[in-house]
Every structure is written in structure tokens, then in C-alpha cells.
Amino acid sequence: MADTKQQWFKDAKFGLFIHWGLYAILAGEYKGQKTDRIAEWIMNYLNIPREEYEKLAEQFDPVNFDAEDIVKRAKAWGMRYIVFTSKHHEGFAMYHSECSPYNSVDATPCKRDILKELQLACEKYDMKLGLYYSQAQDWHDPDGYVAKKDNSHINYRNYLDRKCLPQLREILTNYGKIAILWFDTPMGTTPEESVEMVKLVKELQPECIINGRIGNELGEYMTTGDNFIPRLPYEGDWEVPATLNDTWGFNKDDHNWKTPEEIIQLLVKINSRGGNYLLNIGPDGTGKVPEKSFEILDKVGAYVQANQEAIFATKRMPYEPYELSWGVLTCKEHRLYAHIFRPVSSRIQILNIENTFKRAYLVETGEELVFEPGRTCEDDAYIEVEIPKAYQDKAYYCIGMEMEEEMPVFAPIHA
Numbered sequence: 001m002a003d004t005k006q007q008w009f010k011d012a013k014f015g016l017f018i019h020w021g022l023y024a025i026l027a028g029e030y031k032g033q034k035t036d037r038i039a040e041w042i043m044n045y046l047n048i049p050r051e052e053y054e055k056l057a058e059q060f061d062p063v064n065f066d067a068e069d070i071v072k073r074a075k076a077w078g079m080r081y082i083v084f085t086s087k088h089h090e091g092f093a094m095y096h097s098e099c100s101p102y103n104s105v106d107a108t109p110c111k112r113d114i115l116k117e118l119q120l121a122c123e124k125y126d127m128k129l130g131l132y133y134s135q136a137q138d139w140h141d142p143d144g145y146v147a148k149k150d151n152s153h154i155n156y157r158n159y160l161d162r163k164c165l166p167q168l169r170e171i172l173t174n175y176g177k178i179a180i181l182w183f184d185t186p187m188g189t190t191p192e193e194s195v196e197m198v199k200l201v202k203e204l205q206p207e208c209i210i211n212g213r214i215g216n217e218l219g220e221y222m223t224t225g226d227n228f229i230p231r232l233p234y235e236g237d238w239e240v241p242a243t244l245n246d247t248w249g250f251n252k253d254d255h256n257w258k259t260p261e262e263i264i265q266l267l268v269k270i271n272s273r274g275g276n277y278l279l280n281i282g283p284d285g286t287g288k289v290p291e292k293s294f295e296i297l298d299k300v301g302a303y304v305q306a307n308q309e310a311i312f313a314t315k316r317m318p319y320e321p322y323e324l325s326w327g328v329l330t331c332k333e334h335r336l337y338a339h340i341f342r343p344v345s346s347r348i349q350i351l352n353i354e355n356t357f358k359r360a361y362l363v364e365t366g367e368e369l370v371f372e373p374g375r376t377c378e379d380d381a382y383i384e385v386e387i388p389k390a391y392q393d394k395a396y397y398c399i400g401m402e403m404e405e406e407m408p409v410f411a412p413i414h415a
């Protein structure tokens with residue numbers, strides 16, 4: 001069973017993914033051709049030659065990138081950790097790398113160590129920092145893997161020794177405490193090669209968590225497919241990486257934004273199943289985060305901050321029903337939480353629950369609510385909680401229920 005052995009991760013529930021690299025300058029279009037795929041893959045999908053693509057570094061001057069503003073906002077949204085793309089498949093390091101001049105200091109006019117700026121902001125505002133690192137795909141290095149292309153000629157051992165392992169050592173040595181090493185697309189990495197990377201991470205920062213995409217079953221938690229919520233919970237620790245629209249890297253033409261309500265429901269559904277939600281923003285070529293991202297996340301953050309106890313440090317629901325007609329259940333020791341996503345006129349009823357309840361209350365205000373335990377004529381136990389008048393036409397609020405027993409006890413649903 002996947003186990004990070006880090007209580008902070010188990011309790012975190014909500015994190016910020018940041019995808020930012022040279023691809024953001026192209027913003028989904030190259031020489032008049034638009035990509036309809038995830039924009040950070042534009043070099044691959046549009047077959048842009050390495051010699052052309054690398055020239056983008058000469059344009060990298062992110063005058064609008066403000067690490068402190070992003071970290072402060074992430075705190076306000078209730079996020080407990082940030083994962084930043086230190087080097088994505090394009091091969092460009094967003095930090096001052098000694099082993100590859102293809103980086104944000106040596107190859108650009110701005111000479112900025114973006115990762116250092118983010119590290120200092122995270123330390124200033126007490127935010128955990130994780131790093132995404134593409135350990136196999138590298139479309140700039142002749143010995144890096146390139147998805148969907150012939151890789152029979154590459155010498156991955158060379159790539160490991162010349163770039164991958166030295167860069168892992170750099171980012172785990174020069175940028176403070178790293179909470180997660182977020183590997184991605186292991187391609188043909190062998191078990192021995194994955195073990196080498198794991199050993200290096202643990203040698204340099206023993207408490208640094210390794211995600212599921214290191215490959216060869218060596219991750220310390222399950223990373224689901226992008227935007228994928230399992231119908232039933234995984235055992236142990238797991239995380240859903242997800243986008244606000246349909247791309248990780250900035251695409252100027254992608255306006256397919258999810259609503260705040262959709263995001264809140266996804267967050268609570270994932271938490272109800274015991275997982276973390278790692279939600280992405282993609283700054284543009286100037287380092288500016290799309291205003292729409294902020295607009296959505298500010299509304300999501302308002303719900304999260306108002307209902308913190310019903311989200312953070314919650315446990316996996318013992319089993320269905322997590323989702324009921326009016327919303328979703330989360331739980332922790334001695335607490336059951338009903339997240340109301342559709343207006344309820346008079347009362348909510350939770351069936352088949354055998355617990356003894358001590359009180360019911362509005363999580364946001366602490367207002368005590370009238371509740372009544374009972375049994376149906378089929379002798380199924382239930383609890384009913386009355387909805388106060390002021391809330392009977394509302395949605396997106398949460399009811400807390402304190403129980404005598406440690407966790408919710410649901411009777412098996414009748415066959």
C-alpha cells in the first residue's frame with residue numbers, strides 16, 4: 001500500500017501545481033500553427049526542431065513573474081504545498097544548472113533563477129515546495145527520451161550520468177527543503193535506474209516524498225492519471241494532478257475553464273476518497289498567471305477557508321455512500337461532514353449510519369443545528385439534520401456532525 005510516511009502529506013488534501021517553461025512563450029501556437037493538445041508539448045506535437053525551439057530562451061524575460069504573490073495566493077486558497085516544474089520534457093531548467101547551460105540564468109537575457117525566487121517565497125510564507133522533474137523525456141538532449149519518436153539511438157545511461165542525476169543533485173542541494181520530487185513519464189527507465197534516482201533523493205533529503213511516476217512501482221504514493229478521480233478510493237496515499245482548463249502549460253486560446261463549483265466538488269470528492277488534489281496554474285510567457293485562474297481559485301479558496309475542518313486532515317470515508325443527492329460526505333475522527341452542493345429545503349437525511357451523534361452544526365459559523373436520529377420501518381438507522389431557514393435556498397456550505405464513535409459506521413447497503 002502506498003505510504004508517504006509524512007503526516008503533512010496525508011493531511012494536506014490540496015496543493016498547487018505550476019507548469020512554466022519556454023513553451024509558455026509560444027502559448028500554444030508556432031509559426032501560425034496552433035496545437036490542440038496540452039501546450040507544454042508543443043515542441044513534440046508540432047515537431048519543432050531543437051535548434052529552433054532553443055532560441056525561445058533568448059526571449060525569456062518574465063517581467064510579470066511574482067513568486068511571492070503566487071505563494072501568498074496559494075496560502076489564501078488553502079493549499080498546503082506547491083509543485084513546480086524545475087525541468088519539463090522540453091529540457092529547459094528553470095533554475096541555474098551547473099551541468100546544462102540550457103537554463104533560465106545562462107541562456108536568457110533576464111538571468112533569473114526562477115526556482116530560487118520561488119524557494120525564498122515559499123520559505124517566507126511557510127509553504128512546502130515540491131519539484132516536478134522529467135527524468136526520462138528530454139527533447140533538448142540527444143540522449144533524452146522523446147515520446148512518440150524512435151528512441152533506439154539514445155544512450156540513456158549517458159543522459160542519466162551527464163544531466164539527470166547531476167540535476168537531481170542540484171535541485172536537492174541548492175534550493176532548501178524539498179517536500180516532494182514529482183517524477184513524470186518514466187518511459188524505458190529500468191528498475192535499476194529508478195532505484196539509482198530514489199537512492200539519490202533519499203541520500204540528499206530523506207524526508208522528500210517520491211511520487212508514483214518515478215516508474216517501476218517505486219513511488220511512495222499513487223499519482224492518478226491527469227484529472228482522473230477513481231470511483232473507489234485507493235488504499236494509502238494518493239493524489240490527482242488536475243488542470244483548471246485543458247492544458248498544463250499556458251495556451252492563449254484555451255478558455256475551457258472549469259467553474260469554481262466544479263473545482264470545489266472535485267476537491268471534496270477526492271478528499272472523501274482519501275486523496276489530495278494537485279491543481280495547476282500555467283503562467284504565460286511574461287510570468288503572468290491568467291486572471292481567470294485567480295478568479296476561479298479565489299472562489300474555491302473561500303469555500304476551503306470557510307470549511308477547513310471538513311477538508312484538511314480528513315480521512316477516507318469507510319465506504320460508500322460518499323455522494324448523496326445533495327452533496328458529498330467527508331469524515332475524520334469523531335466527525336462526519338455533509339458538504340451541501342445543491343439547495344436543500346428542509347432537512348438532510350443520512351441513511352444506514354449506526355453512529356451515536358452528540359451534535360450537529362454549521363461548520364462555517366459553529367451555529368448549532370437541530371438533528372434527530374431515527375430508524376426506518378426496515379430498521380435502518382439514520383440521522384436527519386434540519387437546515388436553518390437562512391440556508392434553505394443556498395448551496396456550497398457544510399454541516400458538521402459530532403459522533404461518539406471514532407469513525408462513521410455505515411451498515412452494509414441492502415443487497
Ligand code: JFZ
Nearest residue numbers: 038040041184185224225226241248
Ligand atoms: C504528464 C506530462 O506529459 C504533462 O505535460 C503534464 O506535466 C502532466 C502533469 O504529466 O502527462 C501525463 C503523464 C501520465 C499520465 C497522464 C498524463 N497518466 O499516467 O495517465
